[in-house]
Amino acid sequence: MRVSRHLEELILDGTLQPGDKVPSERQLTQRLKVSRPTIREALKNLRGRGVIETRHGQGSFVVGMLDDVNNETPLARLYYSHPRLLYDLLEVRELLECEAAQLAAERGTEKDFYKITKAYNAMNGKPEPVNQDIKIAGDVGKANLHMAQLDHAFHRAIYEASHNPVLVHTLQNLMQLMLNSVVASVTNLYHRDRQKQQIDKHHQQIYNAIMNRQPETAKKVASEHIRNVRDRILEIEREEQREERAKILRL
Known part of the structure; x- marks a missing residue:
């Protein structure tokens, strides 16, 4: 025993x-x-x-303790038909991922740091082949899906380094929805230079804080990163709504 x-x-x-x-x-x-x-x-x-x-x-x-989550869970199906859930999901990501970043900085091993570094370098280098088996809501180009998978892999390496099995389990069970939220970020923000630069800056700050074992900084920047993504996507959505109303007025 x-x-x-x-x-x-x-x-x-x-x-x-x-x-x-x-x-x-x-x-x-x-x-x-x-x-x-x-x-x-x-x-x-x-x-x-x-x-x-x-x-x-x-x-x-x-053996893997966490099974891959079926894409067709009820919550995933709701996400496909109710895109407003994106903002709820980003709120959950902010709550959980900032804690994961803090714990990764405190508890991460050299093996964890190697995985995080590998994911960080891959995200900033040449994209690897896309996994065609992953279902994503909406019409997403291959290039965007490449980047979303790499972005998501970086965040996943961080929460796995938290060494909190309950936190890892929770985030793992939200994996498909998490990836959908990253796709939304990539699709809406990556082609905007200023927004992409801010995302890259946040990723670098998160990475540096974890590697330098600065848990409070890692938590703070991870929270700022998710909040920035949410605010910018909401800003773009409101701008599109204003343009749509202006078109109607011109008819």
Whole structure:
């Protein structure tokens, strides 16, 4: 039981992440100072509960605790037909992602920082091939979807570095809606130089604050980033509404 508990805690705090290989029986025996039969029993227990899986000739690996969310959840379907939910979602993102940034700055490991850096560099470099399986509300060009996926991957690397499994689970279950909100940001703001420069500046500030372990700064800038995106999209929407009313008056 003690060995199972120890491995579960390593998984929950993110030290062992989905896809990571579990230390071998010999390594666990040496580290935990218990017998091999005890280790085998603990691994058997974790396998039986679906926490790890054993691959022939390779060893045991951590199974993903969070299933990919079905695109067709009721909330996702509502999002497609009620775009106003975008602003509610951005409010939730501000609440959760600013906390995630703070925790990432406090708790992030070197492995986490490597992943965040990789995602940050990818976001600022050449886009990778788009995942055609992802469904997005509305008509979105491939270039926008490329950028949205890279932007989203950066934020996802940050919240995974929070090492708070409940926070990660909550954000993971909102993943499809989160990506839709990033697509809205990319579609409406990335082609506007001033807005794109502000987004890039915020991303850089968030990245630097986390890498330099400045939790309060990371939280503050992450909140400012989401609020800025929400305010700018709302501003554009109101401008489009004014133009539409002006057209009617000219008829």
